[in-house]
Structures are given as structure tokens and as C-alpha cells.
Amino acid sequence: MLRKLVAVAGVSLALASAVFAQEKTGTRPGFSLEAGSAIIVLVRPEISVGEQSTGGLFEPNADWTAQAREQIAAALQARQGALGNTVQPHDEGAGGDAGVAVQYARLFGSLAQSVMEYQFFPGNRLSTKKRRNSFDWSLGADIKKTFGNTGANYALFVYTHDEYGSAGRKMLQAAGLIASAFGVPVGVTSGVHHGYAGLVDLATGDLVWLNADLAMGGDVRTPEGASRRVQQLLEGFPGRSAPGAAGGVGR
């Protein structure tokens, strides 16, 4: 009986995800990256990893986050190295105005949020952004002064947030599914795994690429999981097979 109920619930979830795609990539039309040509400065990634308590509270876990940060940095290095590009972490202390770097990081957050809400995912999209081959977003050329002084020609922004459902949360989820099967809508999500990665051309400030994923996999606390996560974050990263002039939003 239980298995049948769970199977039934599983079907409705599958239908739901087919209707509402969870991941999207955007590329600036005409942009292509020759492998081996990029010197990428990695702005301090926003990484938070923790547990989701039974009651839905996010409990940050310092060890997991620190591990994830290390693994993601290593995986990024490996992946870009394979493409022949160089990745350097942004030195927050080095010369100039550390405050402006934070302002840009916050602004990038607003930019990424806007891309996701007003272009990528249905619900509140803007007409001018819904067109094929349209992907026109920028932070302005002045960004070069803040991130370009070590010779980098691109800046990579990464954000990933993971809440692993605790055992209590997973039990609650199962109980919720059972209740749902009896006709009482009780949706209990377990786990939150979303993130985005974006590449900015420092010469122009243009957002040349953004990949957003609202439901990622892989356990970022392990090397394999972090490697997989980086793979997902960088899915569609321009360069391996040049996408050509089309650009726009895919998947």
C-alpha cells in the first residue's frame, strides 16, 4: 500500500518538473571563447552548505561549507585547466577599494536575480527578454578597474546554496506524501540545492554567460560531488564547442 502511494506521488512530481524547467543557460549572441585564451578571476564564491532541520530552518555547517569551498575551487581549477584557461582567486585585500568589489558582487547578485526572474523562468518574465537569441545584460566597462588589474580578462561569479534534508526532514516529507495521497495537500520539500555561475567580460562588463539551476545534484561535501556540482554549474560554459553567433537562452 505504501509503495503504491509513494509511486503515485512520484508521478505527480515528475509531471510538475516537466512543466517547470529548473535549469537554464544564457549566452551573449556572438560570444565565443577560445579555449586557452581566458585568464579568469574568480570572485569569492558565495557558498553555503548546511542541513535543513525538520522544521525547515537552515542550519549552517562550517565544516561542510569550508569543504565545499575547497572542493569547488579545486574542481574549477581542474576544469578550466583542462580547457587551457587560468583561474585566479580574486585577492580581496590587494590594492584599491575593497568596498567597490563588494558593491559589484552585490550588483551581480541583483543582475543574476533579474536574469532568472525576468528572462529565464516563467512567471514574471519581461516581453523584451523573452525573444529568441536575446541575452543582453551588462555591469558596465568600469568593472575592469576593480577586477582587471591582475591581467584577468574575465570575472567568474559563483553562488551555490545547499540544504541537505536532515533525517527528521526526510521522515516528515514521507509523512507529508502519505497525507497528500489521502487528499489533504501537504507539500513538504526536502533539501534545497540551487545556484548559478556567471561570466563577465572585463573589457565591456557584459554578462557573456549565465547558468542557473534551481535543483542541482551532487554532494558538494565530497570531491566527487563537488566536481559534479562544478560540472553542473559550468554546464554550457562557452569554449569547448563554440556555440557560434546564435547565443540566447538554451535548454
Add this chain to the structure above:
Amino acid sequence: MKFRSALLLFAVTAAPALANSLIPAQPVAGIARSSFAARPEGEWNRLSMRPGKRVETWTLDGPLLNSVRFFGGVLPGEPLLREADKKRAPLPKVQADMLITDVPALLENTYRAQQSVSRMEIEAQEPVRIGGAAAVRFAYRFVRHETDVERRGEAVGAIKGGKLYLVTFEAPALHFFEKDLPKFRQLVATLTF
């Protein structure tokens, strides 16, 4: 129940009740359901969400990055934006005898009464004529508490027939304000009300 809920999802995504709409590059009238009219030279987007009864919002890249708001004919006794709690958290109201100098103050006091901004400063204020009427153009900057991003604004406002007409443009101080200001000024140059 399971299939019903799936269908509901289809309904929501396929035919949203209130969608954002396109403002093409051509004359547009009846902005904010008022006598506001303009002739945009480029395209804009109109947001379906209204923060007030007489407000219409246009944007290019989304309101976090650029936002033009038309306040169309606000009457004496009415606030600029919707009040969360009329009794305990009232917003300042348009007053019948307000002077042109009270227009920028009304905007600032509205934001401050909402407790949503700090460091707001009205900078230059100048007399201009909009659509043949005496108006004020003013520049300002502020920080929104929730995002901690510094924003700049430019606006024009006038009192006509006892009602307040105001158009504001706001964007992050970093890059976006300067980028989109010319487009806002172009709108204002063609504005009538």
C-alpha cells in the same frame, strides 16, 4: 487529486492571469490610467504589479536594475503608494495647497515613513516645464535597507488641477543609473499630462 494539482500547474504557467506587457516604441496614452502620455523612442516593459492605486511601472531589465514609475493624478488626501497599515503606519498624503517644493519632500517622506530607506538625500532641484505646466525636476540618492545597494534617482513632478503628477527613474548608482538616464530623459521630453 494528484492529476488536478498537475493541471493547476499547467494553468498557472500556460496562461498567467496578469502578465508583464510590452510598451512598443510608439506614442502611448493613458499611462497609469491617467492623462499621462509619452512617445518612447525605444521599447520598454510594463510591470503588471502595481505598488499603488495610481502607479504604473516601466522597466528595461527588471526593477532591481532600472525602474520608471508614473504616479498619475494623485488626489489630495491620497498617499503615493499603498499603505500597509493605514492607522499605525500611515504614509504622507498629497495636500490641496502643496507648493512645488513639497513634491520632492513628499517622495522622500513616503520612503522614510515606510522605513525602507536610509541616507536619502535630495540633491539638485530645478524649475522646469513639462507638457506646458510648471514643474520641478530633482535628483536624489538613497540606500534601500533590504538590499544595501546605493541607488540614484531623477524625477519630474507637477501639480495640475489640484492633483499630483510625478514620474521617477531609479537605478543602482553603479553603472545602471548613468546608462539608462538618457532614455528616461527622452521619455520626459515627450511627456504630457
Add this chain to the structure above:
Amino acid sequence: MAAMLAGKAVAAPLPSALPPYSAAYEPRTVDERGLWMQVDEAEKQLRASNLLIADPTLGAHVRRVLCRTVGEDRCGSVRLYLLELPGFNAAMMPNGAMLVHSGLLLRTRSEAELGAVLGHEFAHFELRHSLAGFARARSATDAIAWISVLGAASGANVGASVQLLAGAFFTFSRALEKQADLLGLQYLRASPYPAGAASEVWAHLLQEQAATALERKYKPNRGRAAGFFDSHPAPADRADYLRAAAGDDPGDAAVAGHRDGMAMVRLPLLMAQVKTGDFGGTAYLIDALAAQSGWTAELLFARAELYRQRGNPRDLATAAQLYADAIRAGPAPPEAHRGLGLALLRSGDAAGGRVALAEYLRLKPDAGDARLIASLVPEDKP
């Protein structure tokens, strides 16, 4: 101790000096480290906040008050952040970062009152309260989630039990707040400030809230019997037990010291408060400041702006009078002439209004609104 907690006015013997303080504390448990990591990241953001007040004189003043309150050993652990935010608030993060809102600086009437609030926040830090609160929050929300699911499945009305549990969580927090209040009193007793100042802070806040409610015509919260979801004890109850526990503690509240420390920022903070549109509460605050220093040009100007902003016909007449008083008391900011001119114009005195506006332009020819004001003043005729 129990008697004190019960709020009875028993002169229990309090230690004359505070126990030794060891600053070195590293987070140990998994939860603690997670929380510290999060607040460390939050502090990084704070350092680059657009709301930070960088004024070194004000920063030094607040730090001096903190150190006089809790002692040099303790205040060395604190990194102070002053934020331009209009409300009455201060908070302390478990890693030693203390946030102070500018609204708190405006409302405290002496160094002792400011010290009382800062000491309370430091007490949370010394007692390691954040973690206890977090752990409690987690288990309470866990239980609430279970009740909701099971209740829904069984069709039972879950309302009552959710509320009961929620109440338990928040009562526990109120107990922590009271602990911090009482440790805060110990700091004050050991300091040069009078412990009675702590109770005064809450009494004033209640009066301010009553003034706001009166002008807006709603019944104020009587300040007793904290609302069900309140995480702090009710202000009136707090004023009471703090007064009782303070007993007879002598000291110099340093009213003048606080006034001097705030001198450069008082008018800008007051103007921000005026613009929030809370006529009753702001009038109360301005009156309280005037009771200490007398009616200075600055306070008369702020009061005038308050009336002109509300803008009823009688208000405009009052405002004009107050601007004139401010100018007479001197030195008043040039904006006093501006305010006078605009109040007169709106009252129908065009001639008087233009004279005042012309004086504003003479005093401040490069004002941001000079051209706008000039458009209200006709050209000088030969």
C-alpha cells in the same frame, strides 16, 4: 537571586565587582561553528555596508561609553558598527560584532542610558545566548512542523497546539532577555554610571510609543503582559523589574557627555526622524531633548519642520512662529529662512514669504534648490 527574578524589591546583595572575564573563546560544537561562520560572513558584508556611519568622533564616543559600562577587559572583545537606521535597536552577534542603530543614539538621554542598552547586548554575548536561542528555535520549529503534518492528516484543528508550542519557544527567549537585563545591571553597578538608567530607557520608550498612538488615534499597547509572540518581556514589566533590581545605585549619568558626543550628528538624525512622519513620537523626542538643553535654535528648527510637514492650516502658522524663534535664538541653519518662507507662502502671506526666501538665497546662493526657490521669488524690481 530568586527573589530578584520574581521582581520583588528585595535588596539582595550583589557582587561589588564583576567576575573575571576571559576573552579567548573558540566555538566548539558543530552548531556553534556553523553559526559563527555565518556571522563572520555577515560581518564581512557589514564592513562594506552603505549604511555604516564612519564618523570617527561618534564612533569613539560610543566605544568610550561601552568601555565605561562593561570595563576595558570586556570591551576589547567588541567590534562596533554604527548603522544609519531610524529605529531604537542594537544587537550583538556571537562573534563579537555589535550593531548600533542611529535611532538608539537619538533616543538615549545620557551616557548611562546608552551604556545600559549596550551592556544588555554585551550580556547576551557573555552568556553565549545566541546558540541557546538557535537550538531552541530548531526544536520548537521541528515540533511545529510535525504537529502541522499530523494534524492535517488527521483533519484535527492544529491551531491550539501550534500556538502553545510557539508560546513555549518565545517564553524561553523572554527568559534569556531577562537574564541579559540582570547581568547588564551588574555591569552598571560596577561602572561609574547609575544602574537606575536601565529602567529609564524603557519608561521613555513607552512614553514615546504612547505619544505616537495618541496622535494617530489608536490605543497604545499598555506595555504589560507581552504579546504572545513577543520575544522580549513587555517594556513596562521590564522598567519595573529593572528599577527594583537597581536599588539605590549612585553615579553620574553623564547627560552632558552624551550631548557633546552627539553634537555633530544630532540635527541630521533628528531631521531623518522628522521625515518618518511620526508626529507624536517625534514631538515627544524633541521635547525631551529640549528639557535637557533648553530650546536651542536647532531644536526649534526641527520642531518647525515637524509642523510644516504635517501642514494643517494651524500647523503652518505654528511653524512660521517656530522658524522665527529659531532665527532669533541663533545660530539657525539657512534652511530656517527657507522653511519660514514656504510656511508663509502656504499660509497666504506672499510678501512675507518672498522676503524670507530671498534671505535664504542670500545666505546659501549655491543651495541645491536655489533655482527652484528663486522661481518662487519674483525678480527684484528697481
